[in-house]
Amino acid sequence: MAFSLGHRKLVLSAVIILLVFYMFISYTDPVKVMTNIYKTDESPRLSLLKSTQQISMLKEDISKTYLSAANSTANLQHQSINQSLEQNQTDDDRAETWRNNQTDDGRAETWRNNQTDDGRAETWRNNQTDDDRAETWRNNQTDDERAETWRNNQTDDERAETWRNNQTDDERAETWSSTTLRASTASSASSQPLLFSSSSCPLTEDLDMWFMAMPPRPYNSCTCVDHSTFFEHRFPTDEYKELKSRRAKEFQKHKARTQSVLSKLLFAAPNSPLHYPIQGFTVRPLTPTVIPGLQLHAEERKSYRVTLKVTKGVLTTKAPPEHVNVVGTGTNELIIESNNKHNFSYLLTTVTYTSTIYHVNTGDLVLFTFENHEAVFPITIREPPVPVLYDMGHDINSQVTIITKTFLRYSKLRVLLSSIRKFYSKITIIIADDSLEPQKVTGENIQHYIMPPAQGWFAGRNLAVSQVTTKYFLWVDDDFEFTENTKIEKMVEVMEAVPDLDVLGGAMKGSRLSFTVLYEEGNEIEGGCLYRKSAGRFQPLPGHPGCFHVSGVLNFFLARTDAVEKVRFDPKLQRVAHSEFFIDGFGSLMVASCTHVTISHQPRGGNTASYGRFRHPGKKDEMMKERLHFFKNNLRCIRYG
Numbered sequence: 001m002a003f004s005l006g007h008r009k010l011v012l013s014a015v016i017i018l019l020v021f022y023m024f025i026s027y028t029d030p031v032k033v034m035t036n037i038y039k040t041d042e043s044p045r046l047s048l049l050k051s052t053q054q055i056s057m058l059k060e061d062i063s064k065t066y067l068s069a070a071n072s073t074a075n076l077q078h079q080s081i082n083q084s085l086e087q088n089q090t091d092d093d094r095a096e097t098w099r100n101n102q103t104d105d106g107r108a109e110t111w112r113n114n115q116t117d118d119g120r121a122e123t124w125r126n127n128q129t130d131d132d133r134a135e136t137w138r139n140n141q142t143d144d145e146r147a148e149t150w151r152n153n154q155t156d157d158e159r160a161e162t163w164r165n166n167q168t169d170d171e172r173a174e175t176w177s178s179t180t181l182r183a184s185t186a187s188s189a190s191s192q193p194l195l196f197s198s199s200s201c202p203l204t205e206d207l208d209m210w211f212m213a214m215p216p217r218p219y220n221s222c223t224c225v226d227h228s229t230f231f232e233h234r235f236p237t238d239e240y241k242e243l244k245s246r247r248a249k250e251f252q253k254h255k256a257r258t259q260s261v262l263s264k265l266l267f268a269a270p271n272s273p274l275h276y277p278i279q280g281f282t283v284r285p286l287t288p289t290v291i292p293g294l295q296l297h298a299e300e301r302k303s304y305r306v307t308l309k310v311t312k313g314v315l316t317t318k319a320p321p322e323h324v325n326v327v328g329t330g331t332n333e334l335i336i337e338s339n340n341k342h343n344f345s346y347l348l349t350t351v352t353y354t355s356t357i358y359h360v361n362t363g364d365l366v367l368f369t370f371e372n373h374e375a376v377f378p379i380t381i382r383e384p385p386v387p388v389l390y391d392m393g394h395d396i397n398s399q400v401t402i403i404t405k406t407f408l409r410y411s412k413l414r415v416l417l418s419s420i421r422k423f424y425s426k427i428t429i430i431i432a433d434d435s436l437e438p439q440k441v442t443g444e445n446i447q448h449y450i451m452p453p454a455q456g457w458f459a460g461r462n463l464a465v466s467q468v469t470t471k472y473f474l475w476v477d478d479d480f481e482f483t484e485n486t487k488i489e490k491m492v493e494v495m496e497a498v499p500d501l502d503v504l505g506g507a508m509k510g511s512r513l514s515f516t517v518l519y520e521e522g523n524e525i526e527g528g529c530l531y532r533k534s535a536g537r538f539q540p541l542p543g544h545p546g547c548f549h550v551s552g553v554l555n556f557f558l559a560r561t562d563a564v565e566k567v568r569f570d571p572k573l574q575r576v577a578h579s580e581f582f583i584d585g586f587g588s589l590m591v592a593s594c595t596h597v598t599i600s601h602q603p604r605g606g607n608t609a610s611y612g613r614f615r616h617p618g619k620k621d622e623m624m625k626e627r628l629h630f631f632k633n634n635l636r637c638i639r640y641g
Helices: 005-028 030-039 044-088 091-101 104-114 117-127 130-140 143-153 156-165 169-179 237-258 341-348 410-423 457-466 488-497 561-567 580-584 609-615 619-631
Strands: 304-309 313-316 324-327 333-338 352-355 361-370 373-382 400-406 429-433 446-450 472-475 503-508 514-523 527-534 547-550 557-560 591-601 635-640
Touching (some): 313 333, 324 341, 400 410, 400 457, 410 429, 472 488, 488 591
Parallel strands (some): 400 472, 429 446, 503 591, 527 635
Antiparallel strands (some): 304 361, 503 557, 514 527
């Protein structure tokens, strides 16, 4: 049975009265007080004072009891009011009251329970630490993305180690045989670092590994300029991966052919007493040759000892004089030791190197050590090339051959031939013709070569160049026209004055037909980035006003025959082929462009309908060009600007 609020008040009041009465009796019985006063020896005043103190303590206890009872009554009243309010509250009021009474942890728990999946994900991301986010990012990466991240975060040493681990056995053998020096002796364990590479290496380290071929460039992708064509997006995914894999293997073979131990970066150690050749020491393969300039400039000692090590040859000396000890003669490691400085120095001047591997153009490195001093110097091993010279004769006719390629444009070709003969009546002209229905072209000093139909522009250029017997050839299109400003002699003068030049372009109506190439090698896996920039130039050609260094020219140029034959025109490019030859030759062909020699272009039009069908390249031709750039040129992207 529930008690009402009134009943509760009556019960509480009765309890308080009983408590007060009981305490009063216990502390203030008058008889007991007076009896205690007279039973003691204390003075009545002192006894009365003690009784007064007891009464004060009693009052405090009564006050505390009353306050406690009052608080209990208030709590009961509050609970009764809350119970009455709860009975009269709406659902919204109860929810509001519940929220107000929640603790912070309770509110957070309620908020989490009420969140949607997206909300929880967003909250989770916001509350993550940087390490948590990095871990989440790594877990969500694809295998290719993880590989890319791993490569980008590697140090140079780690990249080199990865490169070595991924080599095949044949590649390791080739690397070892071409660049390895054997480890130095244990007695040199306290030697100082040898400064002849991009990083130091103590002699106690295994030089077999340290002297390996130069590791790949840092794994940094090159920069593709805006609006570049990315070849990754130009092929189906499976075909792209397969091509990329084959390209990587071919690129390693290309490096093996084009890179040499002689390209390794070397540093000379400071304050070294070792004297040795640093450049220009060349030997013929399998031929003994004295190493010039070997000397030791050291202070007086009880004994002198030097060591020389090579990879692709053996070392010998003359018979050692008295008090000189030689170890390892006829091997790839030679030790000379003596307590006689004069005899020691003499024998050092007789050290001979003989290569044991036949190669027409390679090199070796010599490790030269004395105490804690070390040095490395190169030896070039090569057969002397046989010169190929052209007899320049006495006039332009024995110096230059004019070549062109024609296809279904005989009317244009005849205008060109007529204009040439107007200024150069006896110069040789070579015509490569792949017309569908060839017509006979005759004339003095004209060589007309008929090709299979529609073989393409570059195939025709290769044929024409292959028949040139002069030092230079002049390339012109079959719809050009010579004028009084088409002075071949002036172009020859520039080429003869600058022997480094391989190609010299002219101009058309005062406009320079040239471009520059900006090329970044990038990394070996992804390939390089190339930007072909029209009308660009590098710097003036000294001594020749109006001439500038460039990367390539278009279809009016004078070229050295032997230089062009080394690059050649790719016959796969049949219709889309202007600057591709110069891209293939970038880095090997020295090119310039001048404005003081010009040629004219014949009026547009007049071509046959058949010519028009072949003139403009189709999608297949464009894809062929892109495939060549991707695979042959090892490019990641290209931009024609």
